[in-house]
Amino acid sequence: MIGEIVAALPLKPIVAVLAIPACAAALLALLPGYRLTAALNVLAGLLTLVAALSLLVERPAPGSYFFVDDLNIVFIVLGTFVGFTTSVFSASYIGHEIEIGRLTAVNLRFYHAMYQALMFAMNLALTANNIGLMWVAIELATLTTVLMVGIYRTHEALEAAWKYFILGSVGIALALFGTILVYMTARPVVGEGYDAMVWTLLVSRAPDFAPELLNVAFIFLMLGYGTKVGLAPLHAWLPDAHAEGPTPISAVLSGLLLNVALYAVLRFKILLAANPATIAPGPLMVVLGLLSVIFAGFMLYQRRDIKRLFAYSSIEHMGLIAFAFGMGGPVANFAGLLHMTMHSLTKSAIFFAIGHIAQVKGTQKLAEIRGITETHPLLGWGLVVGVAAIAGLPPAGVFTSEFLIISSTFARNPALAALLAFGLLIAFGALLLRLSQVAFGEPLGGKAPVEASYVPLIAHLSLVLAAGVFLPGPLVRWFQNVAGMLN
Amino acid sequence: MVQFSLDFAHLLAGGLVLISFMLLYQDRMFGLLNVFALHAVVLSLSVSWQAYVQDAPHLYITAAIALGLKAILIPIALHRVVVRLGIHREIETVGGIGLTMLAGMGLVALSMVVMLRVTGAADPLAREDLAFALSVILLGLLMMVTRRNAVSQIIGFMSLENGLILAATGAKGMPLVVEISVAFSVLVALIVIGVFLFRIRERFDSVDIEALDEVRGDRS
Numbered sequence: 087m088i089g090e091i092v093a094a095l096p097l098k099p100i101v102a103v104l105a106i107p108a109c110a111a112a113l114l115a116l117l118p119g120y121r122l123t124a125a126l127n128v129l130a131g132l133l134t135l136v137a138a139l140s141l142l143v144e145r146p147a148p149g150s151y152f153f154v155d156d157l158n159i160v161f162i163v164l165g166t167f168v169g170f171t172t173s174v175f176s177a178s179y180i181g182h183e184i185e186i187g188r189l190t191a192v193n194l195r196f197y198h199a200m201y202q203a204l205m206f207a208m209n210l211a212l213t214a215n216n217i218g219l220m221w222v223a224i225e226l227a228t229l230t231t232v233l234m235v236g237i238y239r240t241h242e243a244l245e246a247a248w249k250y251f252i253l254g255s256v257g258i259a260l261a262l263f264g265t266i267l268v269y270m271t272a273r274p275v276v277g278e279g280y281d282a283m284v285w286t287l288l289v290s291r292a293p294d295f296a297p298e299l300l301n302v303a304f305i306f307l308m309l310g311y312g313t314k315v316g317l318a319p320l321h322a323w324l325p326d327a328h329a330e331g332p333t334p335i336s337a338v339l340s341g342l343l344l345n346v347a348l349y350a351v352l353r354f355k356i357l358l359a360a361n362p363a364t365i366a367p368g369p370l371m372v373v374l375g376l377l378s379v380i381f382a383g384f385m386l387y388q389r390r391d392i393k394r395l396f397a398y399s400s401i402e403h404m405g406l407i408a409f410a411f412g413m414g415g416p417v418a419n420f421a422g423l424l425h426m427t428m429h430s431l432t433k434s435a436i437f438f439a440i441g442h443i444a445q446v447k448g449t450q451k452l453a454e455i456r457g458i459t460e461t462h463p464l465l466g467w468g469l470v471v472g473v474a475a476i477a478g479l480p481p482a483g484v485f486t487s488e489f490l491i492i493s494s495t496f497a498r499n500p501a502l503a504a505l506l507a508f509g510l511l512i513a514f515g516a517l518l519l520r521l522s523q524v525a526f527g528e529p530l531g532g533k534a535p536v537e538a539s540y541v542p543l544i545a546h547l548s549l550v551l552a553a554g555v556f557l558p559g560p561l562v563r564w565f566q567n568v569a570g571m572l573n
Numbered sequence: 574m575v576q577f578s579l580d581f582a583h584l585l586a587g588g589l590v591l592i593s594f595m596l597l598y599q600d601r602m603f604g605l606l607n608v609f610a611l612h613a614v615v616l617s618l619s620v621s622w623q624a625y626v627q628d629a630p631h632l633y634i635t636a637a638i639a640l641g642l643k644a645i646l647i648p649i650a651l652h653r654v655v656v657r658l659g660i661h662r663e664i665e666t667v668g669g670i671g672l673t674m675l676a677g678m679g680l681v682a683l684s685m686v687v688m689l690r691v692t693g694a695a696d697p698l699a700r701e702d703l704a705f706a707l708s709v710i711l712l713g714l715l716m717m718v719t720r721r722n723a724v725s726q727i728i729g730f731m732s733l734e735n736g737l738i739l740a741a742t743g744a745k746g747m748p749l750v751v752e753i754s755v756a757f758s759v760l761v762a763l764i765v766i767g768v769f770l771f772r773i774r775e776r777f778d779s780v781d782i783e784a785l786d787e788v789r790g791d792r793s
Contacts, residue, residue: 218748252726256714259733263710266740269747270692270699278746298691 100146100154102137103162103209106130111202115195120184123198124177130202131170134209138166148286153215156568161212161349164427168341168434169205171542175438176201176334178539182445183332193237197332204230204338208346215285217265220350224261224314227343228254235331246326253323257313261350264306268357271299285353292360300358301365307354308370314347317408318378321401328397329450333441336393340400341434345426348404352411352572359573371412376505378405383512386520391450392443395520396436399476402513403429409506410491411572413498419569421490424557428483428550429476435546436472439465442538447531452520457529462536468543470525475550477517478510483553578626579698585619586705586739590681593712593732597677598670602655602724606648609728613643616735623742626698632742639738643731651724667719680711702743709736 097105110130117123141162145154154162180197183189189197204227211223232254236247265283272282275294281287292300313320328336355367382402389395407429410422442465443458444450459466475482488510496503592612599605617640624632684707692700713733717726741747 248723252717252730255730256717256733259710259730259737262737263707263740266737266744266747267703270703270744273744273746280748282746283748296691296693298693302687302691 097137098146099137099140099144100152100213103134103141103166103213104206106134106137107202107205107209111199111206114202115199118191118195120180120191120194123195124180127198127201128170128173128177131166131173131205134205135166135170138162138209148215150280150284151215151219152213153286154213155571156564157352157571158212158349160423160427160565160568161345162209164430165208165212165342165345166205168430169208169338171545172334172337172341172434172438173201174539175337175441175542176332178537179332179334179441179445181537188238189332197234197237200230200234201334201338204234204343208342211346212349216280216283217268217285217288217353218283220353221258221262221265224311224346224350225258227346228258228314231327231331231335231339231343234335235327237332238330240330242326243330246323246330250323250327253313253320257310257320259310260306260313261310264303264308264310264354267299267303267306268354271295271303289357289360292357293362295361297361297363300361304354304358304364304367305370308351308367308374311347311350311354312374312408315344315351315408316378316401316404317374318381318401318405321378321382324401325394325397328400329391329393333393333437333444336397337434337437337441340397340437341430344400344404345430348407348411348426351408355411356572368412368414371408372502373412375405375407375409375412376502376509378402379409379506379509380512383509383516386513386516389520390452392440392452392455392524393437393450395452395517396433396440396476399513399517400429400433402509403433403476406488406491406506406510409495410487413491413495413502414573415494415498416566416569417490417494419572420565421487421494423565423568424553425484425487425491428487428553431546432472432476432482432484432550435543435550436469436476438543438546439469439472442536443469446534446536449531452524454531455524456531457525457527459525461529461531461533464540465536465538465543466525468540468547470521471547471551472543473517473521475547475554477514477521481551481554483550483557486554486557578622582619582622582626582698583701583705585615585622586702586743588615589619589735589739590705590708590712593709593716593736594674594677596728596732597673597712597716597719600670603652605725605728606652606655609732610644610648612732612735613639613648616738617644619739620742627745629746635738635742639735643735647731651727655724667721673715673719677712677715680715681708684708684711696745699743699745703740706736706740706743709733709739712736 107130110126114123114126117126141154141159145159146152148155180189180194184194207223207227207230211220211227214220214223232247232251235250236243268288269282272288272291272295275291276282276287309320316324328339351371355371358364358367379402382398382405385398386395386402389398403425407422407426410418410425443455443462446462447455449455458469475484478485478488492503492507495506589612592608592615595608596605596612599608617636620632620636620639624630624636685704688704688707689700692703710733713729713736716729716732720726720729
């Protein structure tokens, strides 16, 4: 029934997923007026989400430019969902920024256009069936976010954007070199030209590739895209970019962009796994992931800025996800995928809450925010639930996935599991310590009522809590299927 | 003829590595810009030679972009920026020049050892081209790390991109889609840089990263 409706649509879902944000970006760059453009931004987000969902029903046959399979559709649906809810949050957030004059009309137009351009670039990266096209898309996504991080033009924002730009470019350059090396490896086997960059062909012919060159290529790709994932020691750009840009951008950075880079790493991991003579890509990911978890755990204690605090928490969780995929095997892959989904939802919910909190309090400094549950109960308790979830307390979905990661690791390598658990406990302590200061106690800072949109916050948190209590059967089977692909 | 085309390609690629070293020891801003222009000219020659040898006319476009944009337009633009900002004094480097050069040699040796060992199966032209390209990339990275000044970091980044283009053109038959997009992304990157420079100048009258660094993370 739904299949028939989707098939009758004038625009194929795969085209719509790309065309809607692209057209919206062009349109929003031209239109004036905050209310109209914010509404259009939300509408474009919703339409893209609908298109992404219809991909679940009607999946196009893999072409030479685009393809959809079980793996990337997880990322597409998750990405467009967070993109849509963030656009709802963004509408109310931006309204306040316009009121206090932090953003001008021109800036706003630019902001909305870049937002949709980012959505386009991410969907392009996720659907691309070509490693070159994917690289171009990730580069485009980086550039749009650089511009948005620097939008306030303050001293700190410019420094953050510059740092992000330089480190992001170096990462992306290394990734391009890796991409070229993959082409060189594929050329003698697949043949010259376009075919040697097509995913589906590469994976099917991978057993015949020269393993040494593929190894070197993977190291470059891992370091390059790993920079964009925010794995320590390549993470330096991430806290600044999260802290100094508009909060909706922090939410999409953590909720989407890090995942897209991770997706690229996973794709190449599949490619390596298809060739038995290559090195195992897992240990490299495990080491970088573990390093990120432990390093970020300790760094959490020294944070003085609330957005920076949760940026470090993102480093920790991306490390955990990379660790899970590095361990491999059906359970760890399943847990990694689940954790990625839960982290995206929870972290963006936390940023939704923080965005409004920072606006009413007029500051991002942790020391100047106190007793938020008393002055703004809904926001405050939203933050409490979100932070409790991200710290890994049951019954949230994050607990389930963390439990699965640790238990499956414990069965195979107890020492690694112990180290990981240690890192998670460190981070847990830091988050709860900071949360108790911010949420409870004598209120400090602004008490003015806030015009917040609670819908995205509540929607994300209820999804996370629901996932912790009950995972629907089709979802479990879907993720298990993907976990099998990742081997 | 085959031997000659190989030798000439080597000469150009090796020249690029040499000029990367020259970039490392420049201590004047204008000198740096001129050497970078030379870097781009040699890249353009190298790409043209590849276009001729591989009989791939579309590579001439890449060569033209390298020549027009990187060898002429950008150095001129950066020249103006430098003059306007009055930063044509000595460039501050992290660590001594000698140390940097030694590190550079180490990196080149590393890239030779790694690339020549793993590319046994590939054809000799691409093989050594790739080793040179990796050297240029690593030297560009080194330059970005050892320079404190925004303009010289940009130069470092662009020399790194030159290395990437060298690698991409050395890979025979690599689709044009990618090359144009490389050039395009460089262009976009430069617009971004331009915007940044403009804003930074507007705010600080300085493009020294040190000056930006005073708000160092969240220790404030």
